[in-house]
Amino acid sequence: MDLSDYPLELPEGDRPMVRFMNVTKRYGTLTVLDRLDLDVAEGEMVTVIGPSGSGKTTVLRMLMTLETINGGVIYVDGKPLTHMEKGGKLVPANERYLRKARSSIGMCFQHFNLFPHMTALQNCMEGPVQVLGMSKSEARARSEELLEMVGMIDKKDQHPSRLSGGQQQRVAIARALAMRPKVMLFDEVTSALDPEVIGEVTNVIRQLVAEHNLTMLMVTHQMGFARDISDRICFFYQGKIEEEGPPEQLFETPQKERTQQFLSAVKDAG
Amino acid sequence: MRFDWDWEFTFEILPRLLAATVNTLIAAGLGYAIAVVLGLVFALAQRTPVRSLTFTVREVVEFIRSTPLVLQIFFVFYVGPQFGVRLSPWTAGMIAIGLHYSAYLSEVYRGGIEAVPKGQWEACRALNMSTRDTYLRIVIPQALPPSIAGMGNYLVGIFKDTPMLSVIGVAELLHTANAIGSENYRFLEPYTLVGIIFLAISLPAAGFVRLFEARVRRKLGL
């Protein structure tokens, strides 16, 4: 498919919040995503599972525009994210376009990536003040509200080095939400945590699912959690969606052999 | 030859040497100020996506680091006039020493910037921060503390290299000691005093740098 074959905008009535259309990602000769098609509807919670190296993280990083794209187009809210219009057709987006386009997306990382020289509150206020141009008092109010929501208001003046992993991850979630994204990405946000604090982070995500109309795309190895809160599960295998469906269906009656193998391997390990 | 120490002579020349010490400190301070700023420009220029700029700056830095400072001082002072650039010893000296040390400082900054984890850059991107804010608010504050030790070494280094400016007639310490020596046919006292003055400034300076580093770290909450 040539770039001129992709629509400049998705048509009314067929506008998922996120659409991966024929997306390919290569590192050198290694094809990590192979002509991937994936839609996430508005307000939907989709969880990506799959073996190590199957391209789960890459999907999120592509959507956060942390990686360049080698083929296909990603659309967000009907508009191209990775490409922009020029002379009536799509061309790879420049940095300026990307800055506008990715403002509706937020991401939380496995290793939190909080700014170590700022307090929890300053971490949350940084984006609203510097990027959105919000006044300090307004940004503070919004940030404190979010820190309250994630149960971190007591620690708002602590630097990350004084917080536990679970606490840091909750601050990181508040920091991302302070930008009011439409789409939130969670890449193994509990993988670097001690088992006893995983619950404090998953509870925050549960609350987000229950009370907010956010579109979410999550990668996790916690099958129970994924099953509880997802609208849909995508099983990735070698850069492609091998099987997808509602959690009960995918976990109870997986159709593909590779899905069955993966799930039983995970069950044995867990 | 006489090896006896003349105290009277010592006290006679001390005021002149102390006055020259002020010049030495000004030369070191000005040269360092140039190097601190220009070094950052060199370091950041090597991180732009413009390949030709990155390459050119890299080569310039390598060239400066691989040639002697004294040659660079001569070059700026004596070769400049051939191209119509006539500079006073002070101006030529400050340009040469500032440029020389900016090459070294750019490497210190580069190391500091590269030590900032990739995840910090990605967090900035995920928050949609501009490149400018990413550097000024996130990367440089974190690159600074690990750079301070190296920056401090070069501060002491530039101070100890200021005598090279005597070759083009900048009236710093060594130049003044030379003048005193040839006027009086006595070199023991002026040179010894110069050595003591350098020692008396360099040693505490190194200690202050360490204290400063600890302070900056505390201040940034690192």
Ligand SMILES: Nc1ncnc2c1ncn2[C@@H]1O[C@H](COP(=O)(O)OP(=O)(O)OP(=O)(O)O)[C@@H](O)[C@H]1O
């Ligand atoms: N920057 C990179 N350069 C080269 N190869 C990479 C790079 N990033 C990822 N890869 C490769 O791409 C493939 C997919 O990586 P990805 O991180 O998306 O896997 P994953 O499904 O998230 O795995 P895991 O469960 O281990 O996190 C892997 O084979 C990985 O080695």
Ligand SMILES: [Mg+2]
């Ligand atoms: Mg991964």
